[in-house]
Amino acid sequence: MTSVVFVHGTGVRAKSYENSFARVAAGLGRVRPGIRVVRCFWGEEHGASLGLGGASVPPRAKSRGVGGDAPLGEVRGEVLDEDDPLAVWALLEVDPLAELREFAEAAKARRGGGARPGFAPGRQDPWQAVAGKVRGLSLEAVTGGESPGAATGDAGSPAAVTGGRASLDELVSDLAPHLGPAAGRVAHEISRALGGLPPADGIEAIAARAVYALAVQRAEGPHGDDEPLAVDGADRDTVVGAFTDQLGGTGRGGFAARAAKGVAVRALNSYLSPLSSLAHTFRGRITGKSVPASGDILRYQVRGAGVRAAIRTAVREAAEGGGGPVVLLAHSLGGIACVDLLADPTERPPEVELLVTVGSQAPFLYELDALTALRRGEPLPGSFPRWINVYDEQDLLGFVGEKIFPDRVTDWRVTTRQPFPRAHTSYFAHQRLYELLAPELPK
Structure with a gap:
């Protein structure tokens, strides 16, 4: 039986992961009945948090800044x-x-x-x-x-x-x-x-x-x-x-x-007109809320080994439990971690036959020379599995890979008809994505 390991992206915690996992399982089940969907939830253990209670967030000052800078609320x-x-x-x-x-x-x-x-x-x-x-x-x-x-x-x-x-x-x-x-x-x-x-x-x-x-x-x-x-x-x-x-x-x-x-x-x-000022007024709450999303990315860049180890463990358990090929279905930062894992010959789990990245920044980081396992200018290893990369033009966090890795990546453009940032979180509600995936999943 083919197993699909669902790897979440940045900012996801237990409740939201379970909601997304249920949506993915239902979507794949509609197009490939009997498909086995396996969890890979790394956000709780390896995600970011404000360990000192937000002590680094400056208080909101009522006066102008040094040099008499105008309040941001005056900027149109x-x-x-x-x-x-x-x-x-x-x-x-x-x-x-x-x-x-x-x-x-x-x-x-x-x-x-x-x-x-x-x-x-x-x-x-x-x-x-x-x-x-x-x-x-x-x-x-x-x-x-x-x-x-x-x-x-x-x-x-x-x-x-x-x-x-x-x-x-x-x-x-x-x-x-x-x-x-x-x-x-x-x-x-x-x-x-x-x-x-x-x-x-x-x-x-x-x-x-x-x-x-x-x-x-x-x-x-x-x-x-x-x-x-x-x-x-x-x-x-x-x-x-x-x-x-x-x-x-x-x-x-x-x-x-x-x-x-x-x-x-x-x-x-x-x-x-007042938006910037309003944002500053509630900066502490906004910062605390955004930490999982932005902090996970920063933390992964310096302590990403734990995330990759969690994916490798999930792949191994999926292969043992299903007895068949394994597909990695990864969103956003999860796609970066999967590319890093599969590009490292010493870490790559051999059971993975297909990588599907959705709304991912992996090609962009490669162009920046910011991937962990692959330097800019280096080709994907010959052992790297088939790679399908899904993006929406409205998703400012989704990038294309065909020009970055010619003949190694297939880009699929989907249209969720949502503005950013919701376009980045709506892929798995888009039925067309599952219909496109159905014939590509190994039997």
Whole structure:
């Protein structure tokens, strides 16, 4: 029996690894029933932590720095491209209500000065009717619809989904406990900010995106402490499209209603101005949260032997337990560690027949001459197994290897339709990845 050893990337700890492992096992099981998926969790023992409780983080000073430098909050951020849906989603990742607030400001500006107009007795405020529809949003329209289509362009071939609606069902399951509170929060914001104003077009898609973004935020924990949800962009758009339809809009025909075009760019411009200052205010919490992600990389560079030993042990146990060939499926930093392990003739486990790196920086580190076992200019050893490298163009931490190691690496481009950084964590929610892998796994 073929065994697939799943090696996680940077910043992963026990709870998030188990979530990712279950997703990978289910995805591979759909395309290769009976495949054996084996754990390789190294984050707890070999990952980074602030051993002195964050004593190195400086306190936030209220005064300007030496030399009278201006506060970072006075520096303007880059402008959002209003025609780029991923840029809008990147904004909503940070602030799910940003679009809605800007829509309300635009509605007030169109009304002009003066008090809000009243309505005839017995006539319902149209915005209260919209808020009521938002509170009634349901996921039943998603679960009862057809399975979502996938984007084209994965690995240079059409991406017709044959694995059914499993990834969409997983997303619906993740969102279901949080839909009610998210919809209630958006409905409250609509009533508060828009109540009493004349009707305006375009609210449906904006409200649908806000509800979705809030539900995702809640699913990831009150402080974002949980692992980011792995979400394929096609599944996200299916859910948001269903919400928009329920609200009476036409979200499936285009990303933003024409009347709302430009709302997101104004929202980001108003939001970014205080962003740097806000980040400094909460620097201690932000630093502590980012330590597993960035610290694991730094720690691996000087103490990576423990991670490679954990992978080697997992491969040996997989070979003994399955009695067949072993595949290493490695994400991000896990891919770097696997390349280092397999490139070292003294450490390489001979049972590995295929290496699959996903969103990995191994080719980039080779070009920097920063790999542990292979210097820049040296070829991959002849004993190095077949290597498939998967990347998404939106993933700024995913790199290509065919030009770095000609004839030794095969690059596959997938399209999760997510902005960075979620593009880096959504590979294993993308059904097309498993369909591409199915015929490549040794029998």
